[in-house]
Amino acid sequence: MNNPFVQEIVKVVSRKTDLPPQQVEQLLEIPPDEKLGDYAFPCFSLAKKFKKAPDKIAAELASQIKTGNLFSEIKSVGGYINFFVDKVKLAELVLGQILKQDSNYGSDAIGKGKTIPIDYSSPNIAKPFGIGHLRSTVIGHSLKLLFEKLSYSVVGINHLGDWGTQFGKLVVAYKKWGKEILKQDSVTELYNLYTKFHEEAEKNPALEEEARLEFQKLEKGDKENRELWEKFRKISLDEFKRIYKILEIEFEAYAGESFYENMIEQTVQELQEKKLTQISQDALVVNLDQFNLPPCLIKKKDESTLYATRDITAAIYRYKTYNFYKNLYVVGNSQRLHFQQVFTVVKLMGYNWADNCIHVDFGWVKFEEEILSSRKGNIILLEDVLDKSINLAGQIIEEKNPELENKKGVAEEVGIGAVVFAYLARRRNKDFDFVWEEVLNFEGETGPYLQYTHARLCSLQKKYEKKIEDRADFSLLKGKEEISLIKILEDFPRTIQRALDGYEPAVLSNYLVRLASTFNTYYQNIKIITEEEEKTRAKMLLVKSAQVVLKEGLRLLGLKAPEQM
């Protein structure tokens, strides 16, 4: 990180303590309370090395380090050396950098030349796009934007569920009830066929066997089934693309499971040549006892392939095609074991890049304490949720800002923003309870709150009228909230890095709430545009910086930042 304060501390402390610079940087932390300082170096781990009490070490080092021109004070408290940065220098540095770089602030070249495929969204054909699918979609999309921010070249892959036994089920259902149910070629009707199958199969289990046979036929190239499959696939894909357009999400590749169909046999052969497979209970499996995992099934007893086989094939294909740096799968945590098995098999095949394959898992989306089951027709359509949210946003605009231009467009940006942010505000590993009142809430820690703050920042700039200069007397920015705000802005690049380290957009969401709420407190307490020209000029620099960072942060989550709302 090119932060001169950190660099200086690392340099000096590492010289005084003989610790490698990297370790010093890792130990360095930010105190919980600003009164304690801006950076702190804990000396506890040095106690053994120097055979002295930590607080004595801290006191000694603190007295030896000169403040120089970057720091205003360096003192020890307990076992910490606390550094107080020169606030004028800080403002000059942070605000100067943001104004110069604009939306590029926080970018980095670290990922240059490295490719990362991200497998996300990946809905199943013949099922409508429900609120359950949104989680993978928005997490994957945000990770994509974040990696691109650091110059990685990202390939968004929509690994459609367009192959497998479920198509056997659809074919059976179509042949039996297609004429009465499938009239307009819509996803809803396809879905009705699918649920009809499951209803009937409960009464008549023989249908399951029929479905297996139909899929087997499909896999072997049966013409009629092939045509049906293409029809089903097209209906669904058109529908999904419409939804993605609303969300403004695009994929570089729609390589679904069927895409790997022709390569699967080769994978099976390779596994056999490498003597990794065995026959067990009539099926072809890779035994994984030595890893304490259940065996990975490669082929069923009827010779047709399985999910795992396709994922192994897809991983190999992605490595050959993209020579990836990392290979991500944004898929629910119910598939943890599956990915463990797949990655382990790939590793057994001798591919060390298996270690760079990462399952970015996430918890269930539940509705009123119930897990949504698409098999039973228990599903809430994403489009209904978005419509409701957009309507609500429209109503609120009508109430509060009826003169607004482009009301419809703004209502969409805010309504969709509310839903997307609700999904990105919590860490991925937690189950997400879909509660209407919470998803459609526009107050407090929500998307519209961030957007509102952004609109407010824009409106200040409009009111100011004058051009915002990139220079000002930074010593005029020394109020408590001003300094907090500058420090939060300074933390933006680090936040991006932290979000990526954990594959966790929620880290950025939390950050943006902190930024917005700190600004709002400031705004409430201090009049920004006043008669004092010099001071106003300096404050407007801060306003502009906050606006730039907030907008960019929202963009990285996949939210729009309207200038008025």
Added chain:
RNA sequence: GCCCCGUUAGCUCAACUGGAUAGAGCAUCGGACUUCGGAUCCGAGGGUUGGGGGUUCGACUCCCUCACGGGGUACCA
């Protein structure tokens, strides 16, 4: 049975990866000057971080154990 994940204020979540006094929002109640946007802000109440043990200078965070909830566990994905 075995394996994974989770458990923090009434509810939904944070806590910079082992650091200093565990913080926000929602809901409830009370308030905001001489309004740059009240979708905002301020205040109040609310906690044995599921229970118990351990590791160490220090534990919401790591280890063991128990409880509760969820998921997975061979031909679905």
